[in-house]
Amino acid sequence: MPFSSKTFIARLPAGVTLDDDVREYLSSIIDGQTFASSNALREETQHFLVDAGLQDSALDAFYTSLQDQFASGSTTAIDADLGDLSIKDQDQSQTHDNDDDFSGSDDKPQGQSSGSAATKKPSKSKPVKMSKASKKLAAKTSSSSAAVSPVVGPDGERSASPAIGKDAFSGDSAIVEAYSQQSRFHEETIETLSKEVDLKQVNINIGDQPLLKDARLWFKSGTMYGFIGRNGTGKSTLLKAIGYGQLIGFPQNLRTLYIEQLPSETPENQTVIETVLKADTERTLLMAESLLLQQAINKYPRQLVKSIKKLEWERIKVKLADQQKLAFRRSGKRGAEAREELLVVEAEEKAAKEDFEAIPIEGVEPSLNVLNQAHEMLESVYSKLQQIEADSAEARARDLLRGLGFTPVNQDLPIKQFSGGWKMRIALAQALFLKPDLLLLDEPTNHLDLPAIIWLQNYLLENLSGNHTVVVVSHDRNFLNTVSQEIIRLRDHKLDYFPGNFDEYEMKMEDKTKMNDRIVTSLEKRRKKVQESINKQRTIMHKTGDDKRGGVIASRQKKLERLQGHNKLENGKRFKQSYRAGYHLTLGITVDREVPEPPVTIPLPEPKELRGNPTTLISLNNVTFSYPGAPTKKTGPVLQNVSLSLHPSSRVALLGPNGCGKSTIMSLLAGDVTPTSGTVERFSSLVKIGYYSQHNVDKLDGYSSKSATQYLMDTFPEEYKTQVQARKYLGSYGITGQCAVLPMSTLSGGQKARVALAVCVQGGPQVLLLDEITNHLDMATIQGLIVALKEFIGAIVLVSHDAYFVKAVCEDDDGDEDELSDEGDEDALKAQEEAGVVYRVKSGKLIRQEGGVDEYVRGVVIENKKGMRSGSGRPV
Known part of the structure; x- marks a missing residue:
């Protein structure tokens, strides 16, 4: 059992009294971590007892009396005369007793094997006294820090938190440890004039679950990296570990900034421009x-x-x-x-x-x-x-905010008037305003409209390229292709680096896979041929007794050994064993076929058939909409005389900046709001609509105790009466294992999006309204969703700022025009005209983009250059 603070306090010598705040902080230190020895306990706690008046001789006697509490521990005990020191096997556990050196103690040789005994004399370090101010701060830290509270682990069990002072931080479901190669010759960090990062053996763990294992973290100065990987592999956790200063060994001389959200202490009455300026x-x-x-x-x-x-x-x-x-x-x-x-x-x-x-x-x-x-x-x-160019600071800040969608009027409004998405834009403006040496952007496009995304990618290229290192986690393919100079892939607990943007990465991986397949196939054929020759020679030797065949067999056996590896380098030159370090045990380069990650499949249910084979499912007829109580004389209605018809095969995309009325159109189609004038007509009440919106995803955050399984059973009690039925359905959307039964507040953004999608399409709707569905989804899931939507036979209306996603779903031609034309069915032709159409929502009207997404993007770029930023950026 872990050493208890109650035992520690109960054994204190008579006459030693501790203040309540000191006692509380001391208890949090002792109960919050596992001490392997009395020496380790002494290092953390003795200064409190010195403050209480305990002398050196009394200190020695007290900690000696505690040694019996550690004698029966699970770790190796060292002779009591030399003090206690235990070193945990790093292959079995990734916890560390001292964050000075995550490879072991300071006196442990770097090459010492895990789990071996080591001796260390107790240090005679000078006792450190704490002033009253320090005690108060310590007590405040112990009462307010999340690190001292129990944490729910990945398996749903409550695990002990690490103590205050450990280099770890709280993740979504457990405590995160992050460290790199350390030895007794290393300090905590390295300070150099270089802005390049090159760390070996980087390890990150969430509880007992490893995210990185002995990986290389390499950021070249002035390079823009695209950071990719499946949801849940640990991309955000790595960026947080760097941004929060928790990665042991990371250079302190680099000004590093990780953008997550506005700090909680930001005054709500502070204006947007003041918030950005005060970031510096x-x-x-x-x-x-x-x-x-x-x-x-x-x-x-x-x-x-x-x-x-x-x-x-x-x-x-x-x-x-x-x-x-x-x-x-x-x-x-x-x-x-x-x-x-x-x-x-x-x-x-x-x-x-x-x-x-x-x-x-x-x-x-x-x-x-x-x-x-x-x-x-x-x-x-x-x-x-x-x-620092302070005179031009406000002008630069206003330009940033304007590019991100804030009008001059809104820049001077208090931040309390803005929604969470707009506050994220303010946080992004702060990061761009500060221009750190290393900028870490985690899904920056999630809260941006397409005009703002285009502006951001141009800003990164024009203002940060060459002088600052940028690492971007994004699932927007077009954005990554534009800004990335190199791709970092997180897979199988390792970081791999590929020059070029995302498309080039995919082509190189495809070419490499094909090349490796050819090499492996060729080697297998040659080995098989040589082995058959050896077998044939052995058969002849046994039949004829010709011992000379043995020399032939030995020669061909050596040739077979050489064929265990490839003998050509990537540049085409011949492999020479003596020229290559690390190949002294092999006769060639081992070629492994990289197993591709399995594709993601999204099983959208087939829409239920409607009697009468309707040609129009839903239609908006000259609809005008204004929010009740909103002034319309100056700004006009949100929508004005909008007409739109959805047919069974419609593919409609709505593009435009945030606040232009796209989500209002979706709400009108879903029946959530009523038009101010005009009508919304449905073919019948049997037309089922599946409505996916970010609001539905955010609503799942409110379930701190309810799991996705229970939520599904409560929402659809007739269809899912048992956990088995509900978990089977959720499993088809990637919510498997413990994810299905953990509280939904512990799920990642991508997992919550999958739950919301599963709820949206349940029952086979004939119409899918998808509002920003690609937020938080990784590229593999987005690709799987594209395939599913292209095969879906119902109507689809998209609101998305992912240009690649919109083009793939709404603009790809399936080649059905001839078939429909031969039928001569006017209704079918009308449906074909409406399928795959892109609309721009501007000034309350729908404007058809004949050139599709590309035409819209060209128009936005021209407007940005002319300073005609559309979109009011109205606060919500």
Whole structure:
């Protein structure tokens, strides 16, 4: 059993008392992790007892008395005279007692085998005292940090959380560990002038589940990477580990930024432009310092001394906040050193505060030296502001927001008036405004309309290319093809790198697969031929007794051994064993056929037949729509005199910026809203509609305890009366195993999208209304969905900003025109005219795009160049 805080506190010497906040923090440390030895426990806890007045001799006696609690543990115990140290077998467990060195202890040789015993004398490290401020911060951290609460693991069981200070963070369902190759010769991170990242043996685990195993993480400076992989393989987790600073060994000199959402502490009344500008904390601080010094020098000279002292105090407070984060994130030896440094900074902050408060409120007359000091400080501030181009900051921020769809009016509105999708755009604007050395974008196109996507890809290419490294996780094929210079693939716990964009990656993988198949087939044929020759010679030798045949057999046996591997390099040159490191045990290059990932199949049910074979299922007839209470005199109605007919084989795509009325048309077709004027007609009440929207996906987040299986049984009680029936249906949509029974709040975005799709198509609807269905789906799933939709015999209406997806579903010609023309059926011809049509929604009207998606994209590019951004970017 793990060592308990109750046992620790119960065994404290008489007379030792702990404050409630210290006791709470101490308990969280002890109960939050597993200590392999009394020495490991001592490193984490002794400074609390020193603060309580315990001397060195009493400390030794106390921790010696605890050794019996570790004698029966599952790890190897070392002789008590030398102290206790256990090293876990890394092949069996990926947990670590000390984050200084994830390969073992500092004194363990790098090449030592896992699980072997090692000895280490107890260190005589100087006890570290914690000030009252540190104790309060520690207590606050223990009560507010999610790292000390139990976590639901992938199997649904509650697992122990790691202690505060460990280099780990909470994922969706478990604790995440991230580390790279470490040894006693490495510090936590490496700081160099280079902006290139090249880490060996990178490992990431979620609980007991590995995501990366001894992978190479390689980012070349100034390169734009497309990061691909199936849903659930760990792409977002890797980016978070880097962005949150949790990947041990990652260079600290790189300014790295991972965009997820606006920070929770962002003031809701703050305007959009203020939010973007304040993301640059350096500029914000320098502007404040500049204003403070200017006013003191020009208007209030008697306050000049006090202003300088205040400025010095504020700078030390920033340093103190950074050191506090460092002290409570680290543990072990590095944690002790960080806490020692924290004490020094706390003393500096206290002294700076006292110096500031010592100046009287009415101020003092500044001396000449003080005036010179103030002017030097102001000149330094001006120089820094000039270096970061502070004067043009607001203009740059407004250009960014305008490109992302915010009108000049909306840029000055408070962020509380915007929906989650628009807040994500604000967060993206912050990232682009800061221009970090390494920008990590996780599905940036999910909350962008097609005009904004086109603008973003052009901005990345024109403003970040060559100077900044960008890693993009995206399932938008067109976007990846445009911005990617290299592709990183996460598969089988490894990272593979391919030059070129996504299309080039696919072609290279296809060519490589074909080449490997040819090589393997050729080698098999040659080996078979040589083996048959050997068998034939052996038969002749046995029949005739001709021993000379043995030499022939030995020669051909060596030839067979050489054929175990390929003897040609990729450049066509002959393989030479002596020239290639690592091939001393083989006679050739081993060629393995890479097993392709299985395709994703989406089993859309066949629509139920309707009596009468209707030619029109749903129609909008001169529909005008305005939201109740919305002013229409200035902006006009959302939709005006819109007409649209859906036939059994219709394929209709609605394109346009967010807020132009696309989702309103979908709601009208679904019957969720009523038109202000005009009519919505259905062939009959038996026409079933499957409506997929992001709202339906987000609604699944509210089920913190209900599983997808239970949700399906509750929604369709007649069809799914047992768990077996429900799980079988969900399994056909990729919701298998524990995913089907875990709370839906723990599912990934892609898994929730699959659940929503399964619910949408249940029962065989004749009409599918799909609003942004590709969000959160990986490329394999999108491709499977395209195949399913092309085979679907009902009507489909798409709202999507994925140009590739729209073209594949709505614009591919199936070659049925001749067949329909021969029938001479006017209704069938009319249906053919409406099948596969792309509309642009603009100014409340439907505008047919005869040239399809390409025509729409060309128009958007022209508008962007002219500064005619369509789409009001209206807040929701």
